[in-house]
Amino acid sequence: MIPTVMPTYARIDLVFERGEGANIWTVDGRRFLDFTSGIAVNLLGHAHPYLVQKLHEQAQKLWHVSNLFRVAGQESLSRRLVDSTFADTVFFTNSGVEAWECAVKVVRKYHHETGNPQKTRFIVAGGAFHGRSTTAIAAAKSEKMVKGFGPLLDAFDQVAFDNLNELRAAITPETGAIMVEPILGEGGVRPASVEYLKALRETADEFGLLLVFDEIQTGMARTGKLFAHEWAGVTPDVMPIAKGIGGGFPVGACLATEKAAVGMTPGTHGSTFGGNPLAMAVGNAVMDVVEKPGFMEHVNRIGDLLEGRLDELVSRYPQVLELARGKGLMLGLKCAATVNSADFVTRLRENGLLTVGAADNTVRVLPPLVVAEAEVEEAIDIIDRTCRQFAQGTAS
Numbered sequence: 453m454i455p456t457v458m459p460t461y462a463r464i465d466l467v468f469e470r471g472e473g474a475n476i477w478t479v480d481g482r483r484f485l486d487f488t489s490g491i492a493v494n495l496l497g498h499a500h501p502y503l504v505q506k507l508h509e510q511a512q513k514l515w516h517v518s519n520l521f522r523v524a525g526q527e528s529l530s531r532r533l534v535d536s537t538f539a540d541t542v543f544f545t546n547s548g549v550e551a552w553e554c555a556v557k558v559v560r561k562y563h564h565e566t567g568n569p570q571k572t573r574f575i576v577a578g579g580a581f582h583g584r585s586t587t588a589i590a591a592a593k594s595e596k597m598v599k600g601f602g603p604l605l606d607a608f609d610q611v612a613f614d615n616l617n618e619l620r621a622a623i624t625p626e627t628g629a630i631m632v633e634p635i636l637g638e639g640g641v642r643p644a645s646v647e648y649l650k651a652l653r654e655t656a657d658e659f660g661l662l663l664v665f666d667e668i669q670t671g672m673a674r675t676g677k678l679f680a681h682e683w684a685g686v687t688p689d690v691m692p693i694a695k696g697i698g699g700g701f702p703v704g705a706c707l708a709t710e711k712a713a714v715g716m717t718p719g720t721h722g723s724t725f726g727g728n729p730l731a732m733a734v735g736n737a738v739m740d741v742v743e744k745p746g747f748m749e750h751v752n753r754i755g756d757l758l759e760g761r762l763d764e765l766v767s768r769y770p771q772v773l774e775l776a777r778g779k780g781l782m783l784g785l786k787c788a789a790t791v792n793s794a795d796f797v798t799r800l801r802e803n804g805l806l807t808v809g810a811a812d813n814t815v816r817v818l819p820p821l822v823v824a825e826a827e828v829e830e831a832i833d834i835i836d837r838t839c840r841q842f843a844q845g846t847a848s
């Protein structure tokens with residue numbers, strides 16, 4: 453009999469009851485250190501007192517009104533996002549893929565409005581992940597995601613990630629935009645080089661394309677800057693974000709320049725739930741915390757500490773770990789060829805640390821940004837112990 457919860461996930465047999473910061477407890481009282489963070493969603497950890505307070509306050513006043521009306525929280529959060537980024541305007545959504553879909557529509561409409569209606573195609577990167585809508589799986593083209601769901605939208609030309617020559621060679625008169633994650637998330641925490649990101653901006657300008665950075669996973673201070681592209685010193689024209697911005701409440705947003713959003717006029721796009729007062733109260737609260745003096749310094753300091761410790765483990769256990777990579781608190785451990793990263797994730801969990809796998813035999817290490825030094829050391833002890841088990845062959 454089919455489970456009442458549609459079985460699209462091979463779920464781990466753990467049920468959680470409550471969390472606090474980087475700690476989470478199951479219904480039967482077992483504690484885990486949570487370095488999955490709901491896949492980079494619980495930006496400020498579990499049950500952050502300030503977010504709880506702001507959610508409560510809003511819940512007692514007003515949860516939802518239609519986008520037929522002005523929503524004060526959207527006006528304040530969009531203003532803050534605009535003031536701290538390249539963007540001039542923001543569309544709010546409930547999820548990452550909706551923010552990404554909005555980016556697709558912004559690009560199409562831009563070229564339609566500016567006299568290039570033939571520019572309907574997108575160049576995307578191999579290993580990229582943009583979500584699970586039929587359009588987003590058409591972009592990622594991964595066999596397991598697309599099989600049986602066709603025919604899909606034929607609008608995406610995939611090239612190797614971080615390879616400028618291949619990307620330039622794929623540009624045709626029909627190309628409308630380049631869409632790239634500054635660090636592949638699902639694709640294995642693989643950072644694009646700074647030179648590549650800079651060259652994407654130049655290439656987009658040279659060919660009259662829009663540049664879209666999917667910062668759904670890399671955004672909201674995860675990498676130690678508010679958005680990961682800031683490390684490269686270039687800006688996109690359009691940027692979908694989500695995951696961290698709601699701190700666990702479903703919030704997404706599509707940011708765009710005034711130029712790119714030229715066609716997004718009344719009636720061209722919409723959402724029933726997107727940006728409702730409850731979501732905006734939490735999004736604004738997350739921004740309050742992220743903008744506090746010292747917050748970004750903490751992310752960078754703890755990120756350096758964690759990456760340094762992971763590097764030490766890589767050099768101590770070369771038979772288990774190949775390398776550590778990433779930026780800030782978006783880190784990945786690529787396992788050695790003889791170690792299956794999924795087995796490593798399982799053993800870490802058995803030892804009390806929650807992480808999440810990714811492509812390229814990689815374990816994603818995504819603590820909440822408020823993680824304390826002592827918790828990082830505890831996690832490192834668990835990873836150390838797990839490496840020892842694999843090195844001694846007692847883990848399989």
Ligand SMILES: *Cc1c(COP(=O)(O)O)cnc(C)c1O
Binds near residue numbers: 549552583638666695
């Ligand atoms: C998670 C993610 C998405 C999809 O977000 P959903 O909220 O699951 O729809 C899209 N792009 C990137 C880079 C992501 O990490």
